[in-house]
Amino acid sequence: MTFPVVGMVGGGQLARMTHEAGIPLGIRFKLLSDTPQDSAAQVVGDVVVGDYRDLDTLRDFARGCDVITFDHEHVPTEHLRALEADGIPVRPGPDALVHAQDKGVMRAKLDAIGVPCPRHRIVSDPQDVAAFAAEGDGFPVVLKTVRGGYDGKGVWVVDSVEEAAEPFRAGVPVLAEEKVDFVRELAANVVRSPHGQAVAYPVVESRQVDGVCDTVVAPAPGLDEALALRAEEMALNIAKELGVVGHLAVELFQTRDGRILVNELAMRPHNSGHWSMDGAVTSQFANHVRAVLDLPLGDPRPRAKWTVMVNVLGGDYPDMYSAYLHCMARDPQLKIHMYGKDVKPGRKVGHVNTYGDDLDDVLERARHAAGYLRGTITE
Amino acid sequence: MTFPVVGMVGGGQLARMTHEAGIPLGIRFKLLSDTPQDSAAQVVGDVVVGDYRDLDTLRDFARGCDVITFDHEHVPTEHLRALEADGIPVRPGPDALVHAQDKGVMRAKLDAIGVPCPRHRIVSDPQDVAAFAAEGDGFPVVLKTVRGGYDGKGVWVVDSVEEAAEPFRAGVPVLAEEKVDFVRELAANVVRSPHGQAVAYPVVESRQVDGVCDTVVAPAPGLDEALALRAEEMALNIAKELGVVGHLAVELFQTRDGRILVNELAMRPHNSGHWSMDGAVTSQFANHVRAVLDLPLGDPRPRAKWTVMVNVLGGDYPDMYSAYLHCMARDPQLKIHMYGKDVKPGRKVGHVNTYGDDLDDVLERARHAAGYLRGTITE
Structure with a gap:
């Protein structure tokens, strides 16, 4: 078999969902996880338990991997350079990733390339x-x-x-x-490959509660077409100028006076792209895998008029499985994505996706399911 | 965590794709595989390597599983009864499964319940x-x-x-x-849960080459609505009368004089249902998992006007990964599902799905991709 091995550093839910997306491609997946209980470690066959901050651990892990990618942005830059010096492709590479690690570097670069920021x-x-x-x-x-x-x-x-x-x-x-006087938050998700191909997902609206993403609506309702196009072009341009390989999420403020300003960058599959698992032709996870392997990218277009994602946060009830009975019986089209994490109040332990033609209905179904799983809705 | 453990006997591609479908539900998956290299064993975390024909091996494996289900129908009936006597739910159970194991028993039962057969x-x-x-x-x-x-x-x-x-x-x-003088072969796929809920997928057309499934078109083109309904009702009735839990595939002959006759039964996710991974709201694998756990079933309806599945058989070229470049670049909407199996001539090593509004286009894209992966198309 000539199928490559993707080394994933970090065992969180993004790694879990990337593994899920890699299975149909026959990609072999190797995981470096902090513990054997981490979200991804529960479902991956080839797991190394170790500390990504230790260079020797990283080097041992990387041996036999065709490419290294990440569940998070915390691997020290010097370690990534050492892996590259060993001949292991690191995607995104350290020169790109630093912009997602250091907000000072990110702001300076965005200024330099003329991207509007607060x-x-x-x-x-x-x-x-x-x-x-x-x-x-x-x-x-x-x-x-x-x-x-x-x-x-x-x-x-x-x-x-x-x-x-x-x-x-x-x-x-x-x-x-x-502090930007924004109407709402948007996110522009793009994926870029080493040979320079890039795709843009439709711009979404992201609604936060207490600083944590709560609801994502794809595409962003009522967004002016020209503004949507400008946001997609901006994200594609940032990916190119920063040399991103893989998924890039650009979190945006839409201001009252019709501008868009960059809030944050994330260089990995992102919460604002989870809707794509059920709502797009190709999910952000599948396209991230394709990008880090320098394979042609998949179609990012939506499969439904509206897709809504609502995060499932931990509440007072530790047993979310029992809630499946109600949620699945009430909505046979509901898509549940749980991460295998212990329930702690406020912790992201999963998300739900719904899709359809009627936005109010799609929103209601997703909110009901997420609330019922969390325990804040008991009807 | 109160999430259940599903024990899967057999490490083939059906187990691999069932694992993939279980990940989003947070289901814990335990695999009994003949070898560590089997298709599913490559991607599952919790793998026991052993022989399902050995009762002690099966019993050890079943300990800690909340339910046992199957990748194939070869587990001896007396072993399944022993597991049930140990208190482990076996789904489908031995009394149902025997109809998929023994064609004589199957024919006698179908005669008894009035289902038309050759x-x-x-x-x-x-x-x-x-x-x-x-x-x-x-x-x-x-x-x-x-x-x-x-x-x-x-x-x-x-x-x-x-x-x-x-x-x-x-x-x-x-x-x-x-030897039935048939116009074409159809398949009616249904899923049934222990509490008696059942769903029917649209009836598909299944085209065989040399006795092996080659192409599946969902729904079956030009099928008379009354005949489609009769086939769905027949499959639901068989599932009920035989006490099937999980997925049931009913392979059918459509005769020149407008009858449908049952050819074969399979009590597990089936090749004629692979289209549902990308073409239905809920895939056959997701619904099989939900059924064996007695969870409410998901919507089986199609998401596209036409979905086509073409099997990828092994050809003369062992390196199918290189073919990804052409296939993915040519068709960004193509869905590849590879099983991690070594390429041997004629062996099923994967399948592709395509979907869309124009059946000729959807068929051409799937056939081209499968042929290119196999090596019979080189353009």
């Missing part, structure tokens, strides 16, 4: 935050540690110089950004 | 075959060993008493059947 600069202390605020419309100001944040962690919205002290306690550089 | 009876020797022929329209006659045949193996079409000797050499009972 007003921003690196700040040195609370007084500097006050100065940054005064340079614009004043407080509130958004502060972010340049590394390590996700799902609202490592992000603060501060209203005063006193509140600005907290982000500096970790001793890492802090980025200040204007 | 003229048939158990024959004792070549002279008895000649008598069977004389009772009808003479030779040719179809002879089948009552156990162990598949994909044309264990089946003979004989034109004379001399040719009728071969099937008796194995010393197992032989079933004689009239």
Whole structure:
């Protein structure tokens, strides 16, 4: 057999769903997981348990892999360079990935290539935050540690110089950004391959609750066609300019005055693309696998007029399996995706997808199922 | 976690694709495989290598499983009864499965419940075959060993008493059947759960080459609506009367005079249902998993006007991966499903699915891809 081995670093749900997408292609999948209980480790055959921060572990793991890709963006840049020096293709490569690891580097690069961003600069202390605020419309100001944040962690919205002290306690550089007066959040998902082919998924609307993605609607309802096209082109351009290989999610603010500004970048399959598993001809996971193997990409177009994804967060009831009876009986078209993770309050443990012609119906079905699984709806 | 463990006996491609379908449901999957290289064993985390014909092996395997199901129909009935006596649900159960294991039992049961079959009876020797022929329209006659045949193996079409000797050499009972003058072959796929819920997939046309399934078109083109409904009802009735739990494939002959006769039964996901992976709201594999767990079943309706499946058989070129470049670039909507099996001439190593509104186009795309992967098309 000449089928390649894809080495996946990280055992989370993105790795789990990438494995699922690789099975039909006959791709052999090797996983580096923190524990044997991680989401992906439960369903993959070839699992190495080890610490991705240890170079020797990474090197041992990479031996026999045809390409290395990632469930997360936390692998140290110098380790990725070492793997490349060993002759192992790393996709996305360290020069691209740094833009998803370091928000300071990301903002500087997006400025350099002319991509519109919220007003921003690196700040040195609370007084500097006050100065940054005064340079614009004043407080509130958004502060972010340049590394390590996700799902609202490592992000603060501060209203005063006193509140600005907290982000500096970790001793890492802090980025200040204007708090954008946005109408809604959008996401432009694209996939790019080493030979430069790229595909763009329809721009989606992403609704957050407490800083965590809650609902994604594909395509974004009522989005002006020209603006949608501009967002797709922007994401394709960022992928090209940053040398991304694989999936790139560009999280966007749509402002009241009709602009789109880049909020965050993620270089891996992304929560805003989970709808594609049931709603697109080719899912983001299948296209990520194809991209890192430099295979021609699949059609990203939607299969339904509307697809809605709602995340399933952990609630008070640990037993989500019992809820299947109600959810499946109520909606035979419902698509459940559970990650095999223990239920903890607020933890993302799965998502549901629904699709159809009537957006209100599709939204209601997804929200009902996610709420019932979580335990916030009991009817 | 309260998620159940499904024990799958047999490591072939049906087990592989059932695992794939179980991942999104958070189902834990345990595999009993002949070798660590079997199709499913390559992609499942929890694999026991052992011989399903050995009762102790089966019993050890079944410990910790919430339900046992199958990739094939070869597990001895007495072993299944022993597992049930141990308190392990076996789905489908031995009383149902015997109808897929023994063609004599199957024919007797279908006669008893009034399902139309080709003229048939158990024959004792070549002279008895000649008598069977004389009772009808003479030779040719179809002879089948009552156990162990598949994909044309264990089946003979004989034109004379001399040719009728071969099937008796194995010393197992032989079933004689009239050679039906059929227009085409159809298949009615249904899934039934322990609490008696059942769903029917649209009736498909199945085209065989050399006794092996080559192409499936869903739904069967030009099939009279009343006849389609009758075939679905027939399959649902067989599932109920035989007590099937899980997927049941009913292979049918459509005769020149507008009747449908049952050819074969299979109690597991089936080649004639592979189209459902990309062409139906819920695939046969997902519904099989839901059925054996007694979960409500998913919507079996098609997502496209036409879906075509073409099997990929092994040809002269062992390297099918290289063919991906051409196939994926030519058709970005193509769905490839490879089984991780070594290429041997004539061996089923994968299938492709295509879908769309124009049947000629959908057929051409699937045939081209399958032919290119096999190596019979080189353009």
